[in-house]
Amino acid sequence: xxxxxxxxxxxxxxxxxxxxxxxxxxxxxxxxxxxxxxxxxxxxxxxxxxxxxxxxxxxxxxxxxxxxxxxxxxxxxxxxxxxxxxxxxxxxxxxxxxxxxxxxxxxxxxxxxxxxxxxxxxxxxxxxxxxxxxxxxxxxxxxxxxxxxxxxxxxxxxxxxxxxxxxxxxxxxxxxxxxxxxxxxxxxxxxxxxxxxxxxxxxxxxxxxxxxx
Numbered sequence: 001x002x003x004x005x006x007x008x009x010x011x012x013x014x015x016x017x018x019x020x021x022x023x024x025x026x027x028x029x030x031x032x033x034x035x036x037x038x039x040x041x042x043x044x045x046x047x048x049x050x051x052x053x054x055x056x057x058x059x060x061x062x063x064x065x066x067x068x069x070x071x072x073x074x075x076x077x078x079x080x081x082x083x084x085x086x087x088x089x090x091x092x093x094x095x096x097x098x099x100x101x102x103x104x105x106x107x108x109x110x111x112x113x114x115x116x117x118x119x120x121x122x123x124x125x126x127x128x129x130x131x132x133x134x135x136x137x138x139x140x141x142x143x144x145x146x147x148x149x150x151x152x153x154x155x156x157x158x159x160x161x162x163x164x165x166x167x168x169x170x171x172x173x174x175x176x177x178x179x180x181x182x183x184x185x186x187x188x189x190x191x192x193x194x195x196x197x198x199x200x201x202x203x204x205x206x207x208x209x210x211x212x213x
Contacts, residue, residue, distance in 0.1 A: 047074045054085065062089035063097040070104065079121075080107040087176055095164060101176055102141035102167065103128065106154070116153040127156040143167045148175050 047068065053061030066085035069078045083104060089097035106119040117123070124142055128134050143162035146152030149172065 043074045054088075057092075059089045059092035059094040059097070062086075062092075063094050063100075066097060066100060070100065078107070079105060083107070083176070087173070090176075091173065095168075098168060099136065099141050099164060102143070103136050116151075116155075118148050118154055120154040123155050123159070127159045130156055131161065133161075137161050139164055141167050147172065 050061050050064045050068070054065045055061075062085045066082045066089065067073065068075050069082035069085065071077065083101060083106070086097045086101035086104070090101050103124055105121050105124045107121060108119070109117055109121045110119040112118045125134075127142060128136065131137075140161040141164050142159050144152045144154075145158050145160055148154060152158045
């Protein structure tokens with residue numbers, strides 16, 4: 001009778017790992033205040049560098065500055081300033097900046113003499129929510145069915161999704177520039193004109209004509 005495999009081959013003890021002689025050292029605790037100060041310093045340096053690039057004409061730097069002001073990242077949130085940076089970048093061909101610019105609300109609502117909103121501080125967000133694209137629609141931008149200059153209103157019912165490249169070809173850049181706002185006109189929009197009003201058929205003019213810089 002043949003011996004079993006286990007009895008034929010003697011058991012060999014498994015060698016143990018030799019001691020390395022190096023004791024493990026626990027990581028030193030991080031001081032939250034020191035870490036926060038470090039991150040703040042790094043963020044300030046990054047912001048200063050991006051601003052320098054933006055002011056020197058870098059389209060990417062201008063886009064980054066727009067993102068900072070849109071999100072309130074390392075700066076006070078300001079949609080007017082954000083739009084200004086996005087506009088500079090978009091004019092240089094940055095599609096990301098163009099998409100943000102087209103889909104971003106204006107800082108305040110501005111009405112024309114006939115009472116319609118020509119710049120709204122909520123219409124773009126409302127339209128994106130209503131169309132199930134609350135964070136934007138990749139490859140598309142918000143465009144007007146009837147241009148503002150042609151009597152259209154900056155309102156969801158006058159908006160549609162347009163292919164980004166097509167919208168850029170026919171863009172009216174001046175309509176994307178935030179207008180200076182008179183607080184009185186924001187609080188009290190002029191009533192809509194009726195057909196009996198004199199000059200009702202003339203082209204409406206903004207109540208705030210000077211562009212914000």
